[in-house]
Amino acid sequence: MGMWTWFHRLASPPSCYRTAGQLKPWFWIPAVLLLGYGLGTGLWFAPPDYQQGDAYRIIYIHAPSAWLSLLAYTTMAVASAVALVWRIKLAHALTAALAPLGASFTLLCLVTGSLWGRPMWGAYWAWDARLTSELILLFLYLGYMALRAAYDERERADRASAVLAVVGLVNVPVIHFSVVWWNSLHQGSTVIRSGGPAMPTSMLIPLLACFFGFTLLLAYLACIRLRAEIVLRERKPTWLVNQGRDHD
């Protein structure tokens, strides 16, 4: 019962707005520290890979952004499912907040992957399984945002795009499997190897730091966008006026 009331209290816009604001420093400060360490070490201080030289360093941005694009999509789909089943409006706001962030990280992943490909196989693009899956994920994000933009009324946009997000998530494993299967048949392009089968600790720890740092960065950005979405959707903004009067 206590958990349920906590959940319900969190699901009210004012408390969520307040909580998101309070959580912000908890996200960006560790993110800056972790990213500072991870990117700094990875991009400058870690030793170069004996096979790929300095070019592998882009993995410190490429791998976390791939992970984040999937994390963001999963969170969107879970939030959409919660919103559809329990009719919680805040979950729709969270989904709308995450969509452009996830799409940006997917784009970052594709761009860094393509930049990595240039020294590796001499071309900016190759139809490798992971990159193709990321491209399809980008199209899923774009489709979601296109559907949301096609509706005039926010409530209908929320509900229709929530269904699309859930349908997309169910399909993501199937799509990934089929792309991997397709790629295994056509042995044309090389597969990006994450620094070899056994990554030395000196490379692994900064990579993990980057993973956590980027995740916290995503959480921080999501908090900012979620607060903006709450303000956008609020219909009786008296509590907002009081909030603004109380601080900054």
Added chain:
Amino acid sequence: MTRHPLRTVLKHVFWRELAFAAQKPSQWLQPLVFFLLVITLFPLALSPDPGVLRTLAPGMVWVAALLSATLSLEGLFRADYDEGVLEQWALSDHPLWALLAVKILVHWLFTGLTLVVLSPLAALSLAVPASAWPVLMVSLALGSLSLSMLGAVGAALTLSARRSATLLSVLMMPLALPMLIFGARAMDLAILNEDPSGALWLLSSFCVLSVTLSLPTVAASIRIALE
């Protein structure tokens, strides 16, 4: 008993949809013409050499089928939604997914199955050997069925949105990707006289998955569109 059993209702809906399709043949004939047109464009744009065409045939046939399917699915629910018939279906006591399933099935009979019947024509023009035609037809049948189901979900989601020519395609194509990969692979194997059963089994399992997951989703999406 104040209502007919579900069987009678579904039979009635089936004949109603048949009557509609018979009244407006252009609705399902035009996508077929589009399919053949796209098939014609490829040799003109690439090369008329039979060897090249045979290698590229699976991809060309499947891409053309995908495009023509997305075109035909655009207006699947539009008329009934605008006229309020879907509302009456949703308010009747019968399961909405069953009524919609009959509707999608009849749509598939007229757009997908006719595509399957026409596909030997396309295969002939692309220098595909006749031994590969059965595999082509089976894979197209399964693929067009799953395409109809997934496209129905997309059509239901875009019902009350601003009309856009390409929105449904943008939504549907990433979801239809596995079907494209498996189907094209099956046809490829058949052309090379190898055993296509692996790809066909994958295709049929994807078809079953899409049918099972799409039906409740379509019903939910229609209810959302009615809100």
Added chain:
Amino acid sequence: MRGAGIEPARLAARDFKSRASTDSATRAWSRMIPELASNLDTPSASFCRGNGRAGVVRTSVNNHQMSAQATVKCASRRHGGDPATEKVAFILIEATALEFWRQDRCVLDRFSIHCGAAEAVHVVGDNGAGKTTLLRLLAGLVWPEAGDLRFRGEAYATARPKLHRELCFIGHGHGMSGDLTAFDNLRHWAVLYTSANAAAVESALDAAGVGDCRHRVVRSLSAGQKRRVALARLCLAQSLPLWMLDEPWTHLDRDGSAWALNLIDEHVRRGGTVLFSAHADLGRHPHGYRVVPV
């Protein structure tokens, strides 16, 4: 509590606070129920079950095989009050504090409505007041943002299938396919909602005054004829106790309006409920008429 017809049963209690000690309350309205039931135009009534707060009276209207099951809520007993004068209400649909927003506009703000058996509830309001939205909310097509919707005491979340089993909803549009004939459209609706056969459909069309249009495509009919075909459903909807009609009188001429009013009147007399919205004033009020402004 004796009175003519259903009126005593429609005395709506303003506050429904039931007391915790329920024995006296139970006995009090267990005495009232047979009396109330006998006041309905029903041949038989039986007391089914009861608890401290609510009981169920099952009544059946034999001539139309319709069972109107009404939820009885026991009103609070004031100190020293005479149990015989407890007010009870038969409530079919109860909506409390409904809120509905479209984009940033509030369409319904804490709106409450209830309707019971043998009532013709007229929802009045200006254009854009929310009449259509209200009817769609009560029909279970749309969910409210806030508020409580109950059908026979059960929340809509679980009671929607039961509601749909008893509902005939004619929306603002006519809900018919333009490309099919009037006969086909009505037959399609009859197959979905009733067990009527083709002959019944034909006679319904005749009763609606569009018998000669039965093989004409609906698209080619005039607006008034389309509305008559749409309302011809009501002739077949006698087995559905609850009717919700959104602006049924649009495009109808005087004969058509009188005919529609007759249909509603007969249905209410049979014990059914009609919920309709119109912004015009009706000339004659049907049996059991009540106005609810939006």
